[in-house]
Amino acid sequence: MAFPQTRMRRLRATAGLRGLVRETDLRASQLVLPMFVAESLDAAAEREPISTMPGVARLSLGATVAEAHEAAALGLAGVMLFGVPTVKDEEGSGAWDEEGIVQLAIRAIKQAVPELIVITDVCLCEYTDHGHCGVLDVQASPPRVENDATLALLSRTACSHARAGADMVAPSDMMDGRVGAIREELDGEGFSDTPILAYSAKFASAFYGPFREAAGSAPAFGDRRGYQMDPANGQEAVREALLDVGEGADMVMVKPALAYGDLIRAVKQATSLPVAAYNVSGEYAMVKAAAAAGYIDERAAVLEILTSLRRAGADTIVSYHAKDAATWLADQT
Numbered sequence: 082m083a084f085p086q087t088r089m090r091r092l093r094a095t096a097g098l099r100g101l102v103r104e105t106d107l108r109a110s111q112l113v114l115p116m117f118v119a120e121s122l123d124a125a126a127e128r129e130p131i132s133t134m135p136g137v138a139r140l141s142l143g144a145t146v147a148e149a150h151e152a153a154a155l156g157l158a159g160v161m162l163f164g165v166p167t168v169k170d171e172e173g174s175g176a177w178d179e180e181g182i183v184q185l186a187i188r189a190i191k192q193a194v195p196e197l198i199v200i201t202d203v204c205l206c207e208y209t210d211h212g213h214c215g216v217l218d219v220q221a222s223p224p225r226v227e228n229d230a231t232l233a234l235l236s237r238t239a240c241s242h243a244r245a246g247a248d249m250v251a252p253s254d255m256m257d258g259r260v261g262a263i264r265e266e267l268d269g270e271g272f273s274d275t276p277i278l279a280y281s282a283k284f285a286s287a288f289y290g291p292f293r294e295a296a297g298s299a300p301a302f303g304d305r306r307g308y309q310m311d312p313a314n315g316q317e318a319v320r321e322a323l324l325d326v327g328e329g330a331d332m333v334m335v336k337p338a339l340a341y342g343d344l345i346r347a348v349k350q351a352t353s354l355p356v357a358a359y360n361v362s363g364e365y366a367m368v369k370a371a372a373a374a375g376y377i378d379e380r381a382a383v384l385e386i387l388t389s390l391r392r393a394g395a396d397t398i399v400s401y402h403a404k405d406a407a408t409w410l411a412d413q414t
């Protein structure tokens with residue numbers, strides 16, 4: 082028999098054949114767009130560019146609604162909201178303020194574009210004056226984020242989002258027991274149908290740098306390694322996800338995404354839940370910088386990255402590339 086008998090190239094010969102055997106699809110309806118809503122911006126259409134994230138801006142309420150319309154028109158699944166408040170305090174009380182910037186944004190979006198899914202990030206770091214994701218035990222030296230005291234504040238925050246009309250709440254703080262605490266509070270307040278997307282495997286990553294500039298949420302001292310995960314640990318990521326499932330998480334997330342494809346797969350296999358991957362700010366910034374320098378083809382690189390996250394096992398991808406990707410996917414057909 083002539084060698085080679087098996088020719089893998091047979092099924093790669095034409096676009097039609099490649100399409101026939103393609104294992105993974107990427108659709109706009111799998112993508113979620115993160116948005117930064119800034120309390121300090123009040124002009125109707127005001128946008129304040131974020132220098133480390135070209136193409137992304139902090140938005141006024143009016144601009145947020147415009148962006149939500151755009152996201153819906155492009156067929157995106159939804160948006161993920163982050164608040165940038167004008168006032169911060171020790172506890173992060175702006176996070177659960179019924180008239181806080183995120184709560185206002187949720188109401189405005191749900192009124193204008195009801196079909197668009199609004200997911201809210203539930204965390205305190207954008208609202209605390211020290212930039213940590215929970216309340217501090219200042220007696221400890223160095224001060225330590227208190228786990229159990231933080232749970233009540235996160236639960237209050239999640240309920241205020243649900244009350245404003247959020248379709249889903251996504252705790253990103255990495256306190257132990259927060260999914261269970263939030264579930265209990267939501268149920269008690271009449272929001273038993275509000276799903277929780279848990280940032281289950283969230284790593285202490287260098288790739289959040291641009292986000293912290295955008296949201297003004299860099300820790301004032303120390304780092305987040307006392308609560309976010311060690312990038313060296315994979316089995317622990319699966320354990321984190323399983324714990325969140327046990328506490329009632331409806332979806333789980335792996336974050337960042339690009340260097341964590343193994344864990345997207347492992348978490349998907351272990352939980353059988355819908356899994357989200359968060360393609361974070363630093364991952365976005367790298368692509369934008371390389372594309373601006375002419376080193377890579379942005380469109381091809383972005384679609385390849387997003388497809389690879391789907392292949393790894395992500396059902397949903399949170400990405401700052403979402404609008405561009407949806408535009409490109411639409412004109413591919």
Ligand code: PBG
Pocket residue numbers: 202204206214253254288289290291292293298305360361362363
């Ligand atoms: C809040 C939060 C962060 C991100 C999402 N939620 C920052 C952090 O943990 O420091 C990062 C998202 C990104 O980099 O795009 N805790």
